[in-house]
Amino acid sequence: MIRDITIGQYYPAQSRIHRLDPRVKIVCTLLFLVSLFIQNSLLGYVIATIYLGTVIRLSKVPLKYIVKGLKPIVILLLFTVVMNLFLTRNGDTLVHFWIFTITEGGLRTSVFMAIRLMYLVAGSSIMTFTTSPNGLTDGMEKLLHPLNKLNVPVHEVAMMMSIALRFIPILLEETDKIMKAQQARGADFESGNIIQRAKAMVPILVPLFVSAFRRANDLAMAMESRCYHGGEGRTKMKPLRYKGRDRIAYILTLIYLVVIFVVGRFVPFKLWIF
Amino acid sequence: MPTEMIQAEKLIYEYDKRDEEGNIIGSERAIDGVDIDVPAGSFVAILGHNGSGKSTLAKHMNAILVPTGGTMWVDGRDTKDPDELWNVRQTAGMVFQNPDNQIIGTVVEEDVGFGPENLGVSTDEIWQRVEESLKAVGMLDRRKDSPNKLSGGQKQRVAIAGVLAMEPKCIVLDEPTAMLDPNGRKEVIRAVEELRKKKNVTVILITHYMEEVIEADQVFVMDDGHIVMHGTPREIFSRVDELKSYRMDVPQVTMLAEALRKRGLNLPKGILRREELVEALCQLR
Structure with a gap:
């Protein structure tokens, strides 16, 4: 169950999206996220769906991987939907019973909000699926390089992120192992109320933290022994250089952004309340 | 002036012992007056049970630890000299025990490239080195894979390739097989032996498995921070009782030969391999 969290995992494949420069993927992901918020209409979401669908298709990442990545946000999603559905009072009332009122505006907001949230996660996970964490941090490092002048330790932060990403699966596996070990000793994680369950987590977290620190220590030693001394004087095995396909991706995404903005704002198209 | 690849003279490593509140209550010597010479191109094994100080010694060869007394030279460089730190680390590459905790990259080839990147090697040469190193340990066909998909033995081979790519003169392996199953162990030891034959690097193997030495x-x-025995494997293994007193396990074949010898069979001392024992037994008639 715990291993189902797929966000931040690289899915190795040979595809057009995989071959793109990481900077392109980071910037385009950001633009995609922006595009979800600059409009709020049915047509806009149709265009966003086409864009996202095309990217997923091109990336050769199986759809079920992306759906799996949505699992961790199910609760947040339900919460948002329920809140928006019942608390937004806008337009005609659709349903009314006891203290609950569902209005047109509420339904509309909650549905669009759900789509937004899902696309948000799907959009960013497609980026991490198609970019090796090293590529991702390289891209970040290069994009944020100007901040170096403001004394922001860009390289160090990028390195920390890439290491964190590498250790996610290892620590998840370890959590699983510790849970099983504690269950074998009679620990109970499934019953009781929230507080009891939270308390039951302590015997998992303590060994997990201890082992994480030990790993960090080992890793630091391994890195030092391989002459790691920060970003200074470091060369790149895979230096980033924009190629023709990267420019095309930028242009296509910009066109998409303009189209979704114009269509979402200025084309009056309504289906029932949406 | 030291002439050997690795040379230690009266090496001492002391650390503070603390009680539960963190107050210093004395000091402990993990290494106590060790002299060691490792000629270039040789294969040296360091044996010892847990807590004997063998890993601490290994960490001195890579300047991860700096001696509190005595001197350690790596290829003529004093490890205490901060100006030589990166040269020492490049000369003596190190492979650690836990395969998961020493792989930095998320793709095999990126991990192997990590060392050369730190050294400031040009991009084209990094690719060349990565390819050569992966080929040398027989992992070239897994270069695009995630390390998480590899077995323990394969991960250790990748770690060895990562060190090789830095073109060290000497490789220190600190219990590289301790966390592996027997198959993984064989795999790693075979890779190390191949390397030694093909690349002529000095190998220092820290282990507690007798079969590997x-x-x-x-x-x-x-034992207890001191070098207590020194010699060729045959010399060492002929002193079975002494080895046992240092809590070391002798290879099964050697044990059997020793037991037979004590019962009056006329067998030579220090038999290491099964074939040797068979040969010696057949000679008896």
């Missing part, structure tokens, strides 16, 4: 040119046995 049979091929070594020299064996050091450590």
Whole structure:
């Protein structure tokens, strides 16, 4: 169950999206996220769906991987939907019973909000699926390089992120192992109320933290022994250089952004309340 | 002036012992007056049970630890000299025990490239080195894979390739097989032996598995921070009782030969391999 969290995992494949420069993927992901918020209409979401669908298709990442990545946000999603559905009072009332009122505006907001949230996660996970964490941090490092002048330790932060990403699966596996070990000793994680369950987590977290620190220590030693001394004087095995396909991706995404903005704002198209 | 690849003179490593509140209550010597010479191109094994100081010694060869007394030279460089730190680390590459905790990259080839990147090697040369190193340990076909998909033995081979890519003169392996299953162990030891034959690097193998040191040119046995035995594997393994007193396990074949010898069979001392024992037994008639 715990291993189902797929966000931040690289899915190795040979595809057009995989071959793109990481900077392109980071910037385009950001633009995609922006595009979800600059409009709020049915047509806009149709265009966003086409864009996202095309990217997923091109990336050769199986759809079920992306759906799996949505699992961790199910609760947040339900919460948002329920809140928006019942608390937004806008337009005609659709349903009314006891203290609950569902209005047109509420339904509309909650549905669009759900789509937004899902696309948000799907959009960013497609980026991490198609970019090796090293590529991702390289891209970040290069994009944020100007901040170096403001004394922001860009390289160090990028390195920390890439290491964190590498250790996610290892620590998840370890959590699983510790849970099983504690269950074998009679620990109970499934019953009781929230507080009891939270308390039951302590015997998992303590060994997990201890082992994480030990790993960090080992890793630091391994890195030092391989002459790691920060970003200074470091060369790149895979230096980033924009190629023709990267420019095309930028242009296509910009066109998409303009189209979704114009269509979402200025084309009056309504289906029932949406 | 030291002439050997690795040379230690009266090496001492002391650390503070603390009580539960963190107050210093004395000091402990993990290494106590160790002298060691490792000639270039040789294969040296260091044996010892847990807590004998063998890993601490290994960490001195890579300047991860700096001696509190005595001197350690790596290829003529004093490890205490901060200006030589990166040269020392490049000369003596190190492979650690836990395969998961020493792989930095998320793709095999990126991990192997990590060392050369730090050294400031040009991009084209990094690719060349990565390819060569992966080929040398037989992992070239897994270069695009995630390390998480590899077995323990394969991960250790990748770690060895990562060190090789830095073109060290000497490789220190700190219990590289301790966390592996027997198959993984064989895999790693075979890779190390291949390397030694093909690349002529100096190999220092820290281990507590006796079987792995049979091929070594020299064996050091450590106990309680001291070097207690030194010699060729044959010399060392002929002193079965002494080895046992340092809590070391002798290879099964050697044990059997020793037991037979004590019962009056006329067998030579220090038999290391099964074939040797068979041969010696057949000679008896």
